[in-house]
């Protein structure tokens with residue numbers, strides 16, 4: 001559904017606009033482009049998807065954040 005690829009910085013400044021409940025997904029902005037970042041298991045590398053205008057990235061981030069299995073849920 002989402003095309004993930006290794007995060008490759010394209011601008012000097014990365015800004016995080018929102019983070020999902022347990023930090024798995026982040027809504028990020030860089031040089032006027034918006035995208036979703038996710039942490040890949042077992043390393044400090046990140047992947048990105050949905051790069052584009054704010055509304056597009058926000059939609060992807062909202063869908064991912066609402067669908068994921070929360071690793072910090074207590075019960």
Ligand SMILES: [Zn+2]
Nearest residue numbers: 021022070071
């Ligand atoms: Zn969560």
